[in-house]
Each structure stands twice: as structure tokens, then as C-alpha cells.
Amino acid sequence: MITTESIDTDPARVAVVGTGAWGTTLALIVARNEPVILLSHSAATAEHIVKTRLNEKRLSGMVLPPNIHVTADPAMLGLAADLVIIAVPSAHLREMMGRVGRHIAPTADVLSVVKGIESVTLYRMSEVIAEAGGVDAARIAALSGPNLAQEIARKLPASAVVAATDPAVAERVAARLSRREFRLYTNPDMLGVELCGALKNIVAIAAGAADGLGFGNNGKAGLMTRGLAEMTRLGIAMGANPLTFAGLAGLGDVIATCGSKLSRNHRLGEELANNRPWADIEQYLPGVAEGAYTVDAALALAARHGVEMPIAQEVHNALFEGKSVQRCLIDLLARESKDELAGFRPA
Numbered sequence: 001m002i003t004t005e006s007i008d009t010d011p012a013r014v015a016v017v018g019t020g021a022w023g024t025t026l027a028l029i030v031a032r033n034e035p036v037i038l039l040s041h042s043a044a045t046a047e048h049i050v051k052t053r054l055n056e057k058r059l060s061g062m063v064l065p066p067n068i069h070v071t072a073d074p075a076m077l078g079l080a081a082d083l084v085i086i087a088v089p090s091a092h093l094r095e096m097m098g099r100v101g102r103h104i105a106p107t108a109d110v111l112s113v114v115k116g117i118e119s120v121t122l123y124r125m126s127e128v129i130a131e132a133g134g135v136d137a138a139r140i141a142a143l144s145g146p147n148l149a150q151e152i153a154r155k156l157p158a159s160a161v162v163a164a165t166d167p168a169v170a171e172r173v174a175a176r177l178s179r180r181e182f183r184l185y186t187n188p189d190m191l192g193v194e195l196c197g198a199l200k201n202i203v204a205i206a207a208g209a210a211d212g213l214g215f216g217n218n219g220k221a222g223l224m225t226r227g228l229a230e231m232t233r234l235g236i237a238m239g240a241n242p243l244t245f246a247g248l249a250g251l252g253d254v255i256a257t258c259g260s261k262l263s264r265n266h267r268l269g270e271e272l273a274n275n276r277p278w279a280d281i282e283q284y285l286p287g288v289a290e291g292a293y294t295v296d297a298a299l300a301l302a303a304r305h306g307v308e309m310p311i312a313q314e315v316h317n318a319l320f321e322g323k324s325v326q327r328c329l330i331d332l333l334a335r336e337s338k339d340e341l342a343g344f345r346p347a
Helices: 021-031 043-052 074-079 090-103 125-133 149-153 167-177 190-212 216-238 242-246 248-259 264-273 278-284 290-304 310-320 325-333
Strands: 014-017 036-039 059-063 068-071 083-086 109-112 140-144 158-164 182-187
Touching (some): 014 074, 021 036, 021 059, 021 068, 021 149, 021 167, 043 068, 059 149, 074 090, 083 090, 090 125, 090 290, 109 125, 125 140, 125 190, 140 167, 140 248, 158 167, 158 190, 158 248, 167 182, 182 190, 190 242, 190 290, 190 310, 216 248, 216 290, 216 310, 248 264, 264 278, 264 290, 264 325, 310 325
Parallel strands (some): 014 036, 014 083, 036 068, 083 109, 158 182
Antiparallel strands (some): 140 158
């Protein structure tokens, strides 16, 4: 049985697909100004949220107001004629878009807040949404930045960037979601913004491991900086604007994700430093650590474009090759010194 909460007020013209921490937070942001549909993949989850007005498993302590209409029926997306926000884990995006794509109104803008790279195709999330959901690529935007859901849900100040190939789409989305405490900028470099959102999670795993081993602030700062350099090198090779990597989606998100205990990717790195295998950690993390599902795709892209990503390689080794985190970080420190700007200068 599909659970659908009745809409007795004005119909919602915005929907959020995904009841994780970030999806629920974005529904709260929309609900400050207007009604919103929140679509869950699970009828049981939708029913629980409808009854309790809470999503304790993903966003503890936040009461959902009555103008957030929770459902598991994808047909309800047809009401969201203005904006549909996609907020599901990257590994499930293709399957979910196959379910919901045909229900998205052709007039709606579609915003991806998913941070990842598809493992087989090496597609960015906007490309998966377009192909699997049959969505016009010109109507898709991507949002990224230093956005820890628990803080934003509590109305702490934050900012992010909205990217789209059509500037009008980015501007519409930014206008719809921007709040005094949630400041949104626009950027035409959709490729760079999506790469930043995916790649910074890999760096955050390494940063968490460095914290777990007590490397100190200097060592961690160096790791974060060189991680950002890896991200930027790949972005340049793929045609992204290098300045995007110095902005909110790049540097901003690296700082937040690598430095906060609220980051699941950082927590994963800490647990790896405690000699816990990924298979065990995956079972109890409160949400998805996207970096673990992105690292191999990132390395495949790096190989395709002739880019070296030593930090990403060692994250892979720690996750999937049984290499100790301590050995991984020692091997990074032992690498031969080189020109800091190698790979950045124009040809």
C-alpha cells in the first residue's frame, strides 16, 4: 500500500525526492515559505513520518511542519510543476529516477543535490537524472557547497552554489530556495560544481583518517590542500573552470566536510584509522558516506584523463585492499616532492 498524506491547503508546487538528512532539511527550507511534497522510497518510512512528524533516523529532533506533505506515491510529483529536488544516495539514483522520472512535470526545473559519480558509466549525477529519468538536461541544475544538514536544519548560517547550463534555471532555483540564513550563489560551471561535490568526500575520508591517527592540524591542512589540488587537476583535465574549485563547491565544502564531526565521510576515515574494515563500518553509519562509493569512479576518470590522484588511490587502498590507514598516510608523506603547481599551468 502506498502512503500518501492528503493535501488540504494549496497544492505544493515543489517536491523533494528522498527522506535522508539532506532531503528532509531541504523540505524544511522550502516549507518556511510554501507547501512541499516529500517523497520517500518506502511506504513504511512515509507512514512513520506522517504519524510522528519526525524523521529521527536521519534528522533527529526536527519536527516537520504540517505543510510538508509526506508520501511514497511518485505520482504526487506531478503536482510539483515548478521544482523537483533530487536528494537520494548516488548508488540508488538511477533506479529511483527510473521510478519517478515519468511523473515529473515537463514544466518543472530539476535540482540535483546528489554528490557522486556513477560507478559503471562514470556519469555525473545530472547526467544520470537526464538519462534514467528522461529529464531535459537543459532544465537540470546542481547544488553544492559546505552544507552539513544538521546545522542548516537548525537555521545556522550557510551558503551554497547552484549551477546549470542555462543561467535562467540556476537563477530560478536560487530564488526559490535562498533564505537569509541559506545564501545561494549561481555558477555556469555545472561540470566543476558536480565534480567538487563528488570528489571532496574522498578527501574527507583521508582527513578523518589523519585525525584518527593524531596527525595534527599542520598535517591535516597539508592533506586537505593537496586533496583540493587533486580535485582541481581532474577538473581542469575534464574542462571545468579551475576557479570553481576555489569557491563554495570546492574549497568551502572541503573545509566543512574535512573538519566537522557531523561529516559521515570524516567519520568513516576515523573508523578506518581504528582498524575497522569498511564492510563493518558501512553497516552502522548514520547515512551514506558517498566518498566510499565514488572513489573508484574518480580513479577511473583520472586514468581516462591522465591525471594522478595519490590521495584518492590511498583511500581506495584503505577501503578495498586491506591496507592500513597508517601505511597509506606514511606512503603519501614519502612521495617525492614536486612543483606545487604541476598540472595547473595552461598548455
